[in-house]
Amino acid sequence: MLESYQPDSAFTYLGATDLLQLQLNSKVIVSVALLFLTPACLAQFDDLYDRVSIAHGGASQHLPFSSLTAFEAAVEMRPDYIETDVQITSDGVLICFHDLVLERRTNVEKLFPDRYTEVDVDGDNTKTWYVNDFTLAEIKTLDYGSWFSPEYAAERIVSFQELIDLVRGKVGLYPESKDPDFYHARGMDIDEALHDLFVSNGLSTLEGQKGTPIVIQSFHESSLKRLRELNGDNYALIQLVWEGQDYDYMSDAGLEHIASYADGVAPILRMVIPPNAQRITAAHEAGLWVHIWHAEANFPAPGYTAKSYMSYLMDVLHIDGIMNHEPDQFPLQ
Numbered sequence: 202m203l204e205s206y207q208p209d210s211a212f213t214y215l216g217a218t219d220l221l222q223l224q225l226n227s228k229v230i231v232s233v234a235l236l237f238l239t240p241a242c243l244a245q246f247d248d249l250y251d252r253v254s255i256a257h258g259g260a261s262q263h264l265p266f267s268s269l270t271a272f273e274a275a276v277e278m279r280p281d282y283i284e285t286d287v288q289i290t291s292d293g294v295l296i297c298f299h300d301l302v303l304e305r306r307t308n309v310e311k312l313f314p315d316r317y318t319e320v321d322v323d324g325d326n327t328k329t330w331y332v333n334d335f336t337l338a339e340i341k342t343l344d345y346g347s348w349f350s351p352e353y354a355a356e357r358i359v360s361f362q363e364l365i366d367l368v369r370g371k372v373g374l375y376p377e378s379k380d381p382d383f384y385h386a387r388g389m390d391i392d393e394a395l396h397d398l399f400v401s402n403g404l405s406t407l408e409g410q411k412g413t414p415i416v417i418q419s420f421h422e423s424s425l426k427r428l429r430e431l432n433g434d435n436y437a438l439i440q441l442v443w444e445g446q447d448y449d450y451m452s453d454a455g456l457e458h459i460a461s462y463a464d465g466v467a468p469i470l471r472m473v474i475p476p477n478a479q480r481i482t483a484a485h486e487a488g489l490w491v492h493i494w495h496a497e498a499n500f501p502a503p504g505y506t507a508k509s510y511m512s513y514l515m516d517v518l519h520i521d522g523i524m525n526h527e528p529d530q531f532p533l534q
Contacts, residue, residue, distance in 0.1 A: 252515050253522025254280035254531040255375050255492065258299075262526040265349040266306075267297045268356045272367055280528040282375035282416060283368055287361055289389055294337040295361035295398055301380055303330045307343040307358070333387060361395075365402050365413075373414035374404075377441070378424040392427040399436075406435055418467055420446070425463050439492060442468040451480050456487040465490035467524070470500070470514075478518050485519070492522035508532050 259271030260278060267285050275283050285297040303309040309316075309330045316335070317328040332340070337360060346353025361376065368374060376395060384391045395417070396405065403409040418439040419425050425438045440459045442450045449455050451472055459466050466484050470493045473480045484491045493514070501510030507530040514520045515532070525531060 251490075251521055252531075252533070253282070253492065254528050255282045255284050255522055255524040256280040256372075256528040257284045257494065257524040257526055259283060259285075260526070260528060265346050265353050265356055267299065267359065268345060268349075268353070269359050269363070269367075270346075270353065270356060272297075272359065272364060275528050276368060276371055278528040278531075280372055280531065281522075282373040282414070283364070284375040284377070284418075284524055285361070285364060286377045286379050287391070287395060288332045288379055289384060289391055289394055290335060290337045290340055291333055292336045293389070293394065295391075295394055296332070296337065296340065297359040297361055297364055298332060301331060301333075301383060303332055303335070303340070303343065306348040307345055308347065309335075309343055312342060313339070333384070333389070361398060362402075365398070365404070368413060369402075370412040373410075373416065375416045375418065378417060378419040378421070378428070381419075381421050381424050381427070390427070392424050393431060396428060396431045399432075405432055410435075416465075422459075422462065429462055437465070438463040439465040439467045439490075441494070442466060442472065444469070444472065451477075451484075453483055453487075456480075456484050456489060460487045460489055463489070465492055465521075467492040467494055469493070470495040473520065474514075474518065481518055481520060490521045491519075492524065493520055494524040497526060506530070 256275040256278070258266035259268065260274035261267070261271050264271035264274055272283060272285075286299040287295045288298045288301065289295055300306070310328075313330065313335070317330050318334065319326045320329050321327070340358050343358060344354050344356070345358045346356030365374065378392050378395055381391055399405045399415065404413060404415055414437075416437040416439060417425070417428055418441050420441040420443070422440060425440060428436055428438060440450060440463045450459060450466065451468055456466065466489050468480070468491075471477075473491065473493065481491050501507050505513065507525070507527050509532075511523050511525065511530070512532040514523060523531070
């Protein structure tokens with residue numbers, strides 16, 4: 202999957218951090234202090250970091266994940282960013298949806314029983330309904346709330362444009378570019394589609410992002426490199442990481458590699474808590490910001506509330522930003 206890595210030795214903390222600082226709450230003192238730092242100097246200033254609240258799927262602890270209701274509630278809670286996954290419909294529209302397929306969280310099997318694709322799963326033929334086989338108009342007919350609770354049966358899948366319209370000038374956007382190989386095989390470029398939508402909304406420049414900063418995340422480094430190719434340093438880019446990837450992104454060499462094309466790293470939480478907390482320092486020394494995501498069942502840790510645990514992660518471990526499901530519980534200081 203990943204070939205030999207030759208991180209760009211010319212990469213400095215200015216390249217990643219100056220861009221990301223412009224977008225993470227615009228904290229001027231921190232921006233100026235870090236402007237002239239190289240990665241080797243960063244350890245001396247590890248008390249200078251932002252507390253970045255990233256509302257994962259909106260206010261998704263008590264509302265359907267990435268639903269309009271969850272997004273609207275999150276905006277009122279004033280996180281720094283609202284996070285969502287993006288997929289593409291058959292007519293080329295980006296939607297806020299986690300899966301490549303529709304059946305797990307919608308009633309697509311009931312409304313479109315014959316629109317499935319048969320795929321081989323461990324030797325068995327399985328029916329699945331790909332997002333990309335349906336138009337936006339068709340997808341808008343699906344029940345996107347009953348999977349969470351019957352009272353949300355009227356929820357509909359949100360287009361990414363609808364989310365932009367909702368948050369513009371209020372909070373930032375933190376989309377995840379999904380499944381580039383799948384879409385490339387179908388003649389689509391999800392990263393270009395995302396970039397084009399930001400261009401059409403005037404959000405492809407740092408000037409245009411005032412009030413609505415953009416951070417783009419992906420598990421696929423090819424997506425992040427494509428976005429850098431499309432728009433230079435005008436988006437902050439975050440490499441998502443978990444243990445199942447073929448390459449050890451959290452090793453010293455892996456972090457240096459990330460720093461050659463992205464501005465931060467977002468590992469699953471268990472990869473950077475004790476006894477692995479030194480990986481946070483290593484990422485900072487490589488010039489990267491550290492945001493984390495987590496498995497909801499293990500958050501917060503025993504003995505903590507959501508608020509006190511997030512305080513621990515930022516104040517003690519110096520994690521810079523947290524993808525969380527309860528933005529109203531995010532500790533401001």
